[in-house]
Amino acid sequence: MIAILSYGLGNIKAFANIYKGLNIPVVAAEDRATLAAADRIILPGVGAFDHAMLRLRASGLFETLEEQVIGRGKPVLGVCVGMQMLAQSSEEGEQPGLGWIDGRVAKISFPEGAARGLLPHMGWSAIRPKAGQPLLDGLDEEVGFYFLHSYRFICNDPADVIATADYATPFDCAVRRGNVNGVQFHPEKSHHNGIRLLKNFAEN
Numbered sequence: 001m002i003a004i005l006s007y008g009l010g011n012i013k014a015f016a017n018i019y020k021g022l023n024i025p026v027v028a029a030e031d032r033a034t035l036a037a038a039d040r041i042i043l044p045g046v047g048a049f050d051h052a053m054l055r056l057r058a059s060g061l062f063e064t065l066e067e068q069v070i071g072r073g074k075p076v077l078g079v080c081v082g083m084q085m086l087a088q089s090s091e092e093g094e095q096p097g098l099g100w101i102d103g104r105v106a107k108i109s110f111p112e113g114a115a116r117g118l119l120p121h122m123g124w125s126a127i128r129p130k131a132g133q134p135l136l137d138g139l140d141e142e143v144g145f146y147f148l149h150s151y152r153f154i155c156n157d158p159a160d161v162i163a164t165a166d167y168a169t170p171f172d173c174a175v176r177r178g179n180v181n182g183v184q185f186h187p188e189k190s191h192h193n194g195i196r197l198l199k200n201f202a203e204n
Contacts, residue, residue: 002040004016010079018187019202022199029061035065040076040202046081049081050093070100074179083183086101086182089105090105103153125173126165128164143192146185147184161175
């Protein structure tokens with residue numbers, strides 16, 4: 001059973017529709033018992049870092065989420081701001097992150113002397129996955145994924161980076177440490193690649 005954490009942020013219905021189309025059991029987790037009963041967890045997120053962290057802590061689900069992911073080792077997938085929440089901190093706010101992956105979140109910056117692009121980074125971008133990553137198996141790398149963000153994850157340990165993409169500079173767009181996974185892009189908006197990635201998460 002896949003549980004999509006329901007704490008007021010993220011397009012839960014889009015994730016659920018994909019899993020229903022794949023005949024994979026899915027539920028929106030609005031209470032501790034539902035979250036605890038899941039085999040795998042998706043942590044969606046949109047908007048600002050502090051708002052997301054405060055919503056998560058106010059939801060009554062934070063302690064159960066940490067128990068299931070850190071205590072019991074259940075796989076989790078953070079998406080967009082949900083990935084950024086895995087870091088220790090973000091330049092976007094003052095709240096501490098979950099700290100499950102060693103890293104920080106910083107605003108996208110353009111190299112000195114280069115033409116300034118637009119923020120947010122919005123649209124489709126190719127990705128460069130590392131070999132041997134089950135989450136990213138079978139993807140069309142050139143088609144890539146749909147992105148919408150102004151901040152980027154910076155891993156302190158390169159071993160935690162499983163894919164990169166380019167906007168202004170190369171950036172970490174997918175991370176993994178043990179059972180903790182994160183993607184900056186939106187698989188629920190990324191058509192065939194997104195469906196394949198969510199299927200990979202459910203099955204690996």
